[in-house]
Amino acid sequence: MTPFKEIVRLPEFERDMKRLMKRFRSLEEDLDTFIKTELRLFHKLGIDNKGVVQIAGLGIGIQGPRIYKARKFACRSLKGKGAQTGIRVIYAYFEENDRIELIE
Numbered sequence: 001m002t003p004f005k006e007i008v009r010l011p012e013f014e015r016d017m018k019r020l021m022k023r024f025r026s027l028e029e030d031l032d033t034f035i036k037t038e039l040r041l042f043h044k045l046g047i048d049n050k051g052v053v054q055i056a057g058l059g060i061g062i063q064g065p066r067i068y069k070a071r072k073f074a075c076r077s078l079k080g081k082g083a084q085t086g087i088r089v090i091y092a093y094f095e096e097n098d099r100i101e102l103i104e
Contacts, residue, residue, distance in 0.1 A: 003040040005098040013102040020087075024077035027087075034073055034089070039100065043093060055090070065092035065101070 009017070021027050041047040051072030070089040078087075090104040 003036060003044055004100050006100070007035065008099065008101045010101060010103055012104060016104060024075055024087075026076040030073070030075045030077075031089075034070065035100070038070065038072070039091075043095075065094045067092050067103075 017027065017031075024030075038049075038051055041049070042052045049072075052068050052070050055067045055069055068091055070091070073087045073089055075087055088104075089102065092101040092103060093099075094101070
């Protein structure tokens with residue numbers, strides 16, 4: 001059960017994910033956990049633990065989605081790193097549709 005109505009993966013994201021899955025086997029499960037916890041906390045409950053920041057100045061109008069970068073992404077394949085793995089997730093959040101688009 002996902003906390004959002006729709007989660008879309010763009011083709012660019014799928015390519016990146018496929019490439020990274022060869023090195024980090026737990027990445028798919030880690031992404032699901034990230035969406036269910038970090039994104040839910042930030043967008044649904046309004047709790048900001050500085051793990052997600054909005055990217056400003058992209059020239060997208062008020063009606064468009066907000067673009068975010070997740071800086072804290074825990075990957076179990078990178079033992080001992082915690083949330084400081086260096087893996088970044090860029091996504092768009094469409095508040096009116098309650099939809100997440102995973103971009104990169």
